[in-house]
Amino acid sequence: MLQVKGFDGQILENEPLSYHCTWKIGGNAKYVVTPQNERDLRLIMEWTRENSVPWYVIGNGSNILFPDDGIDGVVIKMNRGFKDKCMVAYDGTEVITYFGAGNRVSEVLSYLFKMELEGLEFLIGIPGCVGGLLKMNAGAFGNEIGNFVEWINIYSPHSGARTLQKKYLKLSYRKLELSEDFIILGGAFRVRKGNRSSIKERMKEYQKIRREKQPIGQASCGSVFRNPEEGPAGKIIEEVGLKGFQVGGARISDKHANFIINTGNATAKDVLTLIELIKQKVWLKKGITLEEEVVKIGIKKTVRARVI
Numbered sequence: 001m002l003q004v005k006g007f008d009g010q011i012l013e014n015e016p017l018s019y020h021c022t023w024k025i026g027g028n029a030k031y032v033v034t035p036q037n038e039r040d041l042r043l044i045m046e047w048t049r050e051n052s053v054p055w056y057v058i059g060n061g062s063n064i065l066f067p068d069d070g071i072d073g074v075v076i077k078m079n080r081g082f083k084d085k086c087m088v089a090y091d092g093t094e095v096i097t098y099f100g101a102g103n104r105v106s107e108v109l110s111y112l113f114k115m116e117l118e119g120l121e122f123l124i125g126i127p128g129c130v131g132g133l134l135k136m137n138a139g140a141f142g143n144e145i146g147n148f149v150e151w152i153n154i155y156s157p158h159s160g161a162r163t164l165q166k167k168y169l170k171l172s173y174r175k176l177e178l179s180e181d182f183i184i185l186g187g188a189f190r191v192r193k194g195n196r197s198s199i200k201e202r203m204k205e206y207q208k209i210r211r212e213k214q215p216i217g218q219a220s221c222g223s224v225f226r227n228p229e230e231g232p233a234g235k236i237i238e239e240v241g242l243k244g245f246q247v248g249g250a251r252i253s254d255k256h257a258n259f260i261i262n263t264g265n266a267t268a269k270d271v272l273t274l275i276e277l278i279k280q281k282v283w284l285k286k287g288i289t290l291e292e293e294v295v296k297i298g299i300k301k302t303v304r305a306r307v308i
């Protein structure tokens with residue numbers, strides 16, 4: 001039993017991981033822990049080290065596939081605490097704002113809107129938290145969060161909390177290279193003075209495009225594959241005739257072929273089989289290698305798929 005004296009956050013035991021990801025897939029985790037602050041994080045890290053228990057960090061679980069047989073370890077969920085938001089520096093029309101890792105996109109954007117600051121509107125509709133957005137270098141509409149970051153605060157069980165300046169961050173398409181044992185505590189972003197009506201207009205426009213193109217409201221992880229050099233992965237998957245194809249409860253969306261929908265009872269095995277099928281068919285028909293954008297946590301087994 002995980003009992004940590006002085007822990008302010010939440011500890012759930014034998015918790016279905018399907019409750020903690022937007023795909024709604026996954027067996028039980030031994031523990032899902034939601035720290036409220038840095039002290040909680042330190043206490044949990046001490047407990048995992050003393051008890052030799054593996055741990056994994058997640059944000060809002062919107063880009064994750066968990067295994068059907070669950071995780072015999074601690075899943076640390078950084079989406080409830082770490083909600084700090086503040087302006088750090090002004091520089092004429094530019095402003096540096098800091099957001100704790102647990103802030104969701106909606107919280108970031110409503111703070112910036114209130115302060116009449118613009119730049120990050122392109123994030124609207126991404127269901128992640130600041131930590132996950134940074135780790136994935138989340139982006140949309142030709143922009144990405146890495147273009148705005150000035151520094152990040154991280155925590156590691158070995159070296160505690162520290163700041164990493166932008167020049168030390170290895171950011172690339174949908175990726176921030178960071179050692180596995182670094183937990184992002186928050187990040188500072190350079191934004192600009194703007195005006196509320198144009199910020200609102202842009203957000204409305206982006207939302208409209210999302211609603212038109214994506215299966216909003218259905219259980220998914222967003223785009224499953226990274227876009228290869230050859231073009232958008234969704235278009236490529238559609239061109240090889242896989243739109244609407246289904247394995248078990250996992251179905252390639254009819255609206256956007258880079259989205260795999262959990263139609264209700266999909267398992268991680270269904271999703272992994274479908275992923276394998278897509279990769280094989282795209283390779284055979286087009287000679288293109290697709291790479292997953294979705295992060296697999298605790299998944300060790302590989303699946304075999306027969307090309308249709």
Ligand SMILES: Cc1cc2nc3c(=O)[nH]c(=O)nc-3n(C[C@H](O)[C@H](O)[C@H](O)COP(=O)(O)OP(=O)(O)OC[C@H]3O[C@@H](n4cnc5c(N)ncnc54)[C@H](O)[C@@H]3O)c2cc1C
Binds near residue numbers: 058132222
């Ligand atoms: C409907 C839908 C639409 C989407 N649209 C987009 C889009 O337009 N653009 C886009 O880029 N993505 C999109 N996504 C994917 C997803 O929302 C993003 O990747 C998002 O950045 C993930 O944030 P998260 O907090 O949910 O992270 P999680 O999914 O919880 O985690 C993702 C990765 O980040 C790591 N991580 C999370 N928090 C921390 C932390 N505090 N410290 C260290 N590592 C951490 C995890 O270990 C994991 O490797 C979409 C997803 C859905 C479901």
